[in-house]
Amino acid sequence: MIDEWAVVDGVGILVSGPRDEFDALVLGALEVPRSVGDVLFLFPALGEAGLVAVDEALERLSELALVQRRAGGRLWELTEPGSRWLDEQAEWQIHVDRVGESTDSASVLTGVLARGVVKVGDWFHDGVGNTCRVVQVYDVEPGTRSVSVSFEPASIDSVDLDAASNPLTLGVIRQWTPRAIAEDFRRLSPPAWHAETFTDDLFFDRSLPDISAAFAEDRTWSDVHSALGRSGLRWEVWRGSARQTELPSVDDVFDMDGDRYTLKAWVGPVQFNAHYWTRDEVDFDVAIGALADPSSFECVVAFMDWLASIAGSVARLEHEGMQGLVIRVSEPADTPGDVVVWDRLRLAGLRNPEFGVYRDVVAPAWGLDETNIDAWLERHDDADAVTSVLCHLHLWDEIESTSDEVVLGKVAATVAERWRAALAAQLPNRAFTVGVIGEPEEYGPTVRVRAFTPTVTEHHVDRLDPTLKARFEAVVAARWTGAFRADDAVAIATDVLAAGIDEPAVLELAMQPTDHRVLRIDDIRSLFDACCAALGVMTPTAGSAGWQRAREIASAIISGTLTPGEGAAQLWPLWRECGTVPGSDPLDMLQLSEEWEGAVGEGLARAEERIVASARSVVADADRALAALAVPFGAGDEVIRARDVMPLLLNAAPSFLSTWYGIEDDHLSLDVPGGRLHYLDAGAFARHVIEIHRGNNRRWLQNAFDVIERMHTDGDVYVAELATIGYLEGIQNIAGHAGVDPEVFVPYLGPESLRWWRGLDRFWAGEHPTVEPNDDEPSGPGA
Numbered sequence: 001m002i003d004e005w006a007v008v009d010g011v012g013i014l015v016s017g018p019r020d021e022f023d024a025l026v027l028g029a030l031e032v033p034r035s036v037g038d039v040l041f042l043f044p045a046l047g048e049a050g051l052v053a054v055d056e057a058l059e060r061l062s063e064l065a066l067v068q069r070r071a072g073g074r075l076w077e078l079t080e081p082g083s084r085w086l087d088e089q090a091e092w093q094i095h096v097d098r099v100g101e102s103t104d105s106a107s108v109l110t111g112v113l114a115r116g117v118v119k120v121g122d123w124f125h126d127g128v129g130n131t132c133r134v135v136q137v138y139d140v141e142p143g144t145r146s147v148s149v150s151f152e153p154a155s156i157d158s159v160d161l162d163a164a165s166n167p168l169t170l171g172v173i174r175q176w177t178p179r180a181i182a183e184d185f186r187r188l189s190p191p192a193w194h195a196e197t198f199t200d201d202l203f204f205d206r207s208l209p210d211i212s213a214a215f216a217e218d219r220t221w222s223d224v225h226s227a228l229g230r231s232g233l234r235w236e237v238w239r240g241s242a243r244q245t246e247l248p249s250v251d252d253v254f255d256m257d258g259d260r261y262t263l264k265a266w267v268g269p270v271q272f273n274a275h276y277w278t279r280d281e282v283d284f285d286v287a288i289g290a291l292a293d294p295s296s297f298e299c300v301v302a303f304m305d306w307l308a309s310i311a312g313s314v315a316r317l318e319h320e321g322m323q324g325l326v327i328r329v330s331e332p333a334d335t336p337g338d339v340v341v342w343d344r345l346r347l348a349g350l351r352n353p354e355f356g357v358y359r360d361v362v363a364p365a366w367g368l369d370e371t372n373i374d375a376w377l378e379r380h381d382d383a384d385a386v387t388s389v390l391c392h393l394h395l396w397d398e399i400e401s402t403s404d405e406v407v408l409g410k411v412a413a414t415v416a417e418r419w420r421a422a423l424a425a426q427l428p429n430r431a432f433t434v435g436v437i438g439e440p441e442e443y444g445p446t447v448r449v450r451a452f453t454p455t456v457t458e459h460h461v462d463r464l465d466p467t468l469k470a471r472f473e474a475v476v477a478a479r480w481t482g483a484f485r486a487d488d489a490v491a492i493a494t495d496v497l498a499a500g501i502d503e504p505a506v507l508e509l510a511m512q513p514t515d516h517r518v519l520r521i522d523d524i525r526s527l528f529d530a531c532c533a534a535l536g537v538m539t540p541t542a543g544s545a546g547w548q549r550a551r552e553i554a555s556a557i558i559s560g561t562l563t564p565g566e567g568a569a570q571l572w573p574l575w576r577e578c579g580t581v582p583g584s585d586p587l588d589m590l591q592l593s594e595e596w597e598g599a600v601g602e603g604l605a606r607a608e609e610r611i612v613a614s615a616r617s618v619v620a621d622a623d624r625a626l627a628a629l630a631v632p633f634g635a636g637d638e639v640i641r642a643r644d645v646m647p648l649l650l651n652a653a654p655s656f657l658s659t660w661y662g663i664e665d666d667h668l669s670l671d672v673p674g675g676r677l678h679y680l681d682a683g684a685f686a687r688h689v690i691e692i693h694r695g696n697n698r699r700w701l702q703n704a705f706d707v708i709e710r711m712h713t714d715g716d717v718y719v720a721e722l723a724t725i726g727y728l729e730g731i732q733n734i735a736g737h738a739g740v741d742p743e744v745f746v747p748y749l750g751p752e753s754l755r756w757w758r759g760l761d762r763f764w765a766g767e768h769p770t771v772e773p774n775d776d777e778p779s780g781p782g783a
Helices: 021-029 036-042 044-049 051-063 080-089 181-187 199-204 221-231 294-311 339-350 370-379 383-390 405-426 466-479 486-498 504-510 521-535 542-559 564-578 589-597 601-629 642-652 654-663 678-694 698-714 717-737 742-748 751-764
Strands: 003-008 011-016 067-069 076-078 093-101 107-115 123-125 131-139 146-152 172-175 210-214 234-239 242-244 261-267 270-274 281-286 315-318 326-330 355-358 361-364 392-394 431-437 446-452
Touching: 021 044, 021 051, 021 080, 036 044, 036 051, 044 051, 051 067, 076 080, 181 405, 199 678, 210 294, 221 294, 221 339, 261 294, 261 339, 270 294, 281 294, 294 315, 294 326, 294 339, 294 717, 339 405, 355 405, 361 370, 361 383, 370 383, 383 446, 405 431, 405 446, 405 642, 405 717, 466 486, 466 521, 466 542, 486 504, 486 521, 504 521, 542 564, 542 601, 564 589, 564 601, 589 601, 601 642, 601 654, 642 654, 642 678, 642 698, 642 717, 654 678, 678 698, 678 717, 678 742, 698 717, 698 742, 698 751, 717 742, 717 751
Parallel strands: none
Antiparallel strands: 003 011, 067 076, 093 107, 093 172, 107 146, 123 131, 123 172, 131 146, 210 281, 210 315, 234 242, 234 261, 261 270, 270 281, 315 326, 355 361, 392 446, 431 446
């Protein structure tokens, strides 16, 4: 057992660590939550050991409560003790008792190891301004915390250390890492963003707001052009309709003869346009939708900070033509060459990449070299293999403000998470593994992508002719709406078998007796489910199954194969699955069914005519609902992506459909993952959650929070953040404004959602500067 001392709230506690070095390597691999497959790929030493060894190590670490599997997910993650143990390894401390010279002219210190593990090659500060390197480590008393360390250069022998003195006055040396690690990482992290911050601005107007900054003395547009040329950003210059090959001089720009110049620049997917209105001020416009999610917001902030640094004055984002109506501001850096500002600009692009494809090889758009790809494919005729070779990023090559490997490793993890989300959104039909590897003797922390071709299951149902396929899908829908008949299942299996699909599950169901009186419904359900799996038929959700069933019944009413009265009686109970009672024009089927039951003579005929007319509206409504409820192929199998979120929520709470129809087109945007302004969707859904609560529909409420839990545990980085900042925070805020205690929703929260819910509570109470998961129970009144 490896044990380390930690100090928590001034109290020394013993932290149990991994049992051996291999387990410690596995634990370190989970600094970012990962699947076992990612661990084997990203850490060669663990990959060589193999899956069985890693699984066994994870079980041992789990027994020590150092790791845990995310609830309902495939990812392993650190627990708080596991994270604390890793933190302890990042820094050691020795309380020094004595310093002297060794026989090899190096200095030797003796003391008590307060925490951490000292290794040859470690660097430390000696307390008087010198940096030293450990060259040998001796155990003075094996099994104790006493150590003797030989180090170079000889620099602290001038310090008079008396062993009889208070140990704290003798000096505490510690492994050296920059004191500003936490601050460096904070500076290079994406800016804070909250769902409600820009809601009013997003709806204020649909114009392009302006980013402007007055030039300080001796600063001009030439400085902007020069900085842009060396920034690595993609840019274009146009004069009228003619694209220019280079950035113009300032005199040419403001020469009023001929067409005006326009400068376009991109940070990630976000475009900024300058029209050169005046010499005295830099002015770019940007789409207001760039404020609608954290990813594009990072690009706006980085660009504004960069412009403020170049102009030497405050940069303001204001609504177009409304000077003084400020959305946000950026203060200038102390110097125009501030490397942190440039690093943030570069990282904004790296964390929001656009990927290109050439001959099936994928690479970031800025590195898509067709000649190079041709050469690689000549040697390796495998697009996935070439993608894996070319798709990587060395953080040492990109960041100037720090070379600390701890900081760069953390930054690399944020880039890897965004790359994973971007690849999933931009190339949904390709499969990738993205992670961070460390190569300290070569290139340092590196984001690496591996492309692979997943195994594709054959969908036999697509081989059926349209009529038979429609009949089969109708039985599938009935299976999930309570209208399932065992003899229908046997009959459809017989027809599928006759169509040439002789899967064992189909054969077994088709061999069942056809007399419904001897069929056991539970047995047939199980056989039918196995038949669906064999044919590659996705199990429908209750919402989509309800609307499929509604469409089938309505079609039967229209065709005359089902009487209007019987059809209306079967349709209206489907409101539980459909979210609303099917039918309109002008009455729904519940009202029409009641009218039909009490009608006679001409009144009965009129009621039946109205039922048939309403059935036609049911077919149209069903088609629209099924299109909205359609979950993208493969959605949520492993990772939930932005495009999957709304179909999953609509299926969970189909009562949201009527609201969805009103916002479906309004919230479209090609500039964000999934093609939608998802945080505006989240606000609308949060309001609907309050309505569901007031209607006391606990099933839909639980379904909705189950999806939000899956967004946390199985979502990519964008979706996981959307779950917290978009949905949970939105529900808390809107509930409070609507006079509903947000705590009424706590019983519906899954474990991971509850951690983030409490983190939001802590953030808004001013107890923590950022939103982080919190495992503490609430305290105070009402807890």
